[in-house]
Amino acid sequence: MGLIARSGYLILREWKMAGSWLMEIMLGKRWRGLRECGGMPSYRVNVLRNPPRRRDICSGLTGRLEVSIVAESYLHIGEGAQKSLVEIDEEGLKGLKGAPSLREVRRYVRFIAGVVPFNKVSGKPAIPGGTVKGNIRTRLELSFRSKNGVVRSCLLIASRPLDRPNPPRTSGWRHQRIWSHAIGEDRRACNFIAERKVCLLCDLFGSAGLSSLINFSDFLLTDGANRMEIVDLPYGMRLEAAKPGSVFTGIIEFRNLALEELGLLFLGMGLRGGRISDQVLMGRLKYHNVQTLGGKVFGRIRYRLNELALSRLSTESMKLDGWEIRPGGSLADEGRLDVLVKDLVDRSLKKFEGEIMLVDEVRVIDQLPRA
Ligand SMILES: [Zn+2]
Numbered sequence: 001m002g003l004i005a006r007s008g009y010l011i012l013r014e015w016k017m018a019g020s021w022l023m024e025i026m027l028g029k030r031w032r033g034l035r036e037c038g039g040m041p042s043y044r045v046n047v048l049r050n051p052p053r054r055r056d057i058c059s060g061l062t063g064r065l066e067v068s069i070v071a072e073s074y075l076h077i078g079e080g081a082q083k084s085l086v087e088i089d090e091e092g093l094k095g096l097k098g099a100p101s102l103r104e105v106r107r108y109v110r111f112i113a114g115v116v117p118f119n120k121v122s123g124k125p126a127i128p129g130g131t132v133k134g135n136i137r138t139r140l141e142l143s144f145r146s147k148n149g150v151v152r153s154c155l156l157i158a159s160r161p162l163d164r165p166n167p168p169r170t171s172g173w174r175h176q177r178i179w180s181h182a183i184g185e186d187r188r189a190c191n192f193i194a195e196r197k198v199c200l201l202c203d204l205f206g207s208a209g210l211s212s213l214i215n216f217s218d219f220l221l222t223d224g225a226n227r228m229e230i231v232d233l234p235y236g237m238r239l240e241a242a243k244p245g246s247v248f249t250g251i252i253e254f255r256n257l258a259l260e261e262l263g264l265l266f267l268g269m270g271l272r273g274g275r276i277s278d279q280v281l282m283g284r285l286k287y288h289n290v291q292t293l294g295g296k297v298f299g300r301i302r303y304r305l306n307e308l309a310l311s312r313l314s315t316e317s318m319k320l321d322g323w324e325i326r327p328g329g330s331l332a333d334e335g336r337l338d339v340l341v342k343d344l345v346d347r348s349l350k351k352f353e354g355e356i357m358l359v360d361e362v363r364v365i366d367q368l369p370r371a
Contacts, residue, residue, distance in 0.1 A: 044186040045146040047154045049197035053256060055211055061262055061318075062255040063310040067269070069127060069219055069248045069282070070304055073297035074231060074241040076284040077119045077127050085112045085230070085240065112230055116284075118240045121218050125228060127248050127282075129216035135282050136268035137205050139361075143267065144201075146185060147354045153201040156189040174287035174368060204261060213257065214265060219250035234294050239284070241298070249306070259318070263348030266341055267356065269303040273345075274338035277303040279362045287365060300362060305341060307332040 053059070092108035118125045134157060144153040190198040193209040206212030221227055227246045231239050242248075254262065270277035279300050281287070286299025309330035310317065318325040320343055325331050331340065349356060 046150045047187055047190070047199050048150050048152055049190060049195070049199050050203075051196060052192070052198050052203045052210055053213075055213075055256075058256065058313045058315055060256040060258055060314075061310065061316045062257075062314040063308065064254070065252040065305060065309075066307040067219075067250060067252055068222070068304045068306055069132070069250075070302045071242050071244055071246040071248075071300070072279060072302060073244050073300040074229075074239075075246065075282065075301060076116070076239045076241045076298060077131055077282075078116050078240070078284065079119070082114045082116050082238075085115045085117060086110070087112060112238075114236075115230055115238045115240050118228060118242060121220065125221040125242060125248075127219040127250070129218050129250065131282075132219055132250065132252075133205065133212075133214075133216045135280075136265070137201060139270070139280070140201055140264065140268040143356050143358060144352075145355060145357045151185065151187055152199060152352065152355055153187070154190045154199045155185075155187045156202060156207065174365060204257070204264070213255050215253045217251040217253075219248035221246060222249040223247045231296060233285075233296065255311075255313075259316075259344055260347040260351040263344035263346070264352070266305075266345050267348055267358070269305075271303060271305065271341050271345060272358070273342055275305040275334060275341050278360065281361050281365070305337055308337065308340065 087110040089108040089110075093105070096104060096108075119128055119131075120126060121128075138157055141153050141155050141157065144151055190202045190207050192198050192202065192207045198207055198210060202210065204213050221242070223246065227243055228240055229243050231241045233239065252265070254265065257265075270280040272278060279302055281299050282301045283299045285293060288298065307330060308325065310325050310327050312328040314327040317327060317329075318340065320336075320339060323336065331337060
């Protein structure tokens with residue numbers, strides 16, 4: 001018992017030291033020292049795990065969000081393999097009369113070799129629901145930090161423990177610089193099948209053997225034609241990317257949530273003061289700053305909440321300043337959505353006070369040294 005208490009004390013003491021160390025890394029002060037001494041240990045914290053809530057009954061908030069992802073830079077979502085693309089000038093082809101020769105047809109068909117295509121659903125550019133979910137869940141996993149040695153979330157998808165910081169110019173180092181406060185912690189993933197207990201985020205977003213309470217549709221390009229561009233980048237990289245200004249829209253369904261958990265989902269989208277989020281990062285090349293990409297910026301988006309609807313099955317309603325969304329009702333008014341988002345986010349920050357560290361990931365990237 002004495003030994004356990006003693007080692008617990010040691011872990012706590014080391015953790016305190018690590019905390020200030022990590023803060024300095026965040027501030028960029030210790031980077032050189034770390035590289036020279038060749039790494040740092042990861043710190044074990046206890047992940048708070050409980051049996052997940054029941055999935056077979058309706059209890060709490062159930063409904064859906066219509067959400068748009070607005071690209072404010074180039075955006076690339078794709079598998080990574082290069083392919084040859086065929087670009088067809090449909091209007092030109094329709095204008096051909098009679099039985100055109102192959103040479104005439106070829107004038108309106110362009111082959112582009114060696115391009116990494118944008119993800120498609122039924123031939124249309126789309127961000128897969130799994131990508132959106134991963135983007136939001138990762139942000140939440142990495143925003144939770146330990147309080148008194150206990151943390152609300154495992155790192156299921158965010159990262160393995162950080163044994164050794166990646167030096168600049170290797171893949172992953174920007175990710176580590178943004179999120180170093182969390183990935184220095186040893187927060188092994190929950191194992192629901194073996195333990196029947198999970199952390200809060202595994203309860204909300206699912207885990208192996210446990211269904212998700214928050215589900216994401218694919219997000220389809222909604223604002224029409226000519227949004228895709230073949231972008232040639234340094235080192236011969238060619239990407240089919242969505243141009244700045246492109247809008248993708250999809251549905252997020254939720255069930256059996258508490259108000260502050262819906263607020264947590266909003267925080268994961270980068271929503272803080274209203275229905276339009278902070279600028280956040282998504283997709284390929286998001287960690288590169290503009291100098292490394294020949295003047296092009298990639299991966300900066302905003303989430304925008306267009307509508308919130310509660311299912312008739314919802315056992316809770318939402319009440320705010322003289323108005324209410326009842327089960328079966330919906331809200332699309334922009335001003336009221338702003339108020340609603342802020343209220344739920346504030347509830348969440350209050351409920352998880354001292355446990356959430358909001359990081360302005362775009363600002364951190366812009367302040368990193370060039371690579
Ligand atoms: Zn977990």
